[in-house]
Amino acid sequence: MPAAKTALGRIAPLAEEDTLSLGERAYRRLRECIVQGVLPAGRKVSERSLATQLGISAQPVREALRRLEQDGMVVTLPRRGTVVAEMGPAQLAELGRIRAALEGVAAALAAERMDAAGLSRLAAILARMKSGTEAADHDALDEANEEFHALIHRATGNLFLIRSLGSLRAYDNLGRHRAIGSQPRDLPKALREHRAIVAALRRRDPALAEARMRGHILRSLVTNGVLPPPPRRRPAR
Template structure:
């Protein structure tokens, strides 16, 4: 699916076999995650429908679904807008992320196969290439894929099921975090800890990474609030 917000007709209606409303929802969610629609952006049904080449109904249904996921909120006399992450949102999401990623990393260290580890190393290679070429979209996608793969390496189906409804918002958080070179180095060290087979070392890196990211997002949120005009 295309993520160009200002290109009418760029959305591929025949891209896959999901219901249209689900594909529109996924596209809008990804645009929010990619910061194509930054916080505070009004989501106008007619404009989005024209951009995607669809009717207003799947757009309206998608906006409602994204509101239930926490990506959108409705403001009187303004309509639907992309939500700002509140301090409480950030703290709660990182609480969940810390707990589940530490557990996933511990289990991944003892359960991941050599083939699975090669796949994750390939994701890191993609991230390195995107970093070197300055491709922010590809880098963001690789970073998200890295976190998703850590969950898969745990071979814990229940853990993946519990986290699935939060993945979109966690991806949103991942796009907010700090220096991309530092992030790549952290991911690389985290991966090597998992590949070493040490559950303790893997958990230590997962916790350190999540806590560093939490501090970065806290600072970014504080800066945004400071820049925001007073009511």
């Protein structure tokens, strides 16, 4: 899908060669525009205007806005119509904790259900993560990270969990977009955490996979400024 980033309030039209349904493509593009700030919080949106900018009819836009409202990314207000929802630090922190819990559940299920082919694909992704870490290539790491988690989600076979995590990852991206982001010194730590998660999956240990995944997500949320650092433990006397 072509990049959605453009001038504030302007949305790139959808490409004809995309093979997803118009409703799905519109949903993904508008969600991306909200995450990137192209459609900022409080901005009023209308089906007709969005359809014109996307180069499609109003029906798939109506479908996309309905899904975005279910995700909490837009709201319908009396006498104002549909607007992009305000998403403050406290809300992002709450959603981050929810995502950490669900990602842990997904890892536990994947430890029970992922087949050998899935584990091999994870190993290949880890190799790309290693290269991206050594080169400090954030774009390559972001792409590999998305594939890593999506593969674990699919291995659960739980459609409700997959959809819930898909919605929550949009908020995670929103939090990262607003934050400073990971520093080069944080990248090796993330690679070690991903390797530890894969090791738990290979051991078919659901409890260990869940704990490692949840810890990884919470640590990344702290790194990206979505969650505050945990309080330091006082040394025992």
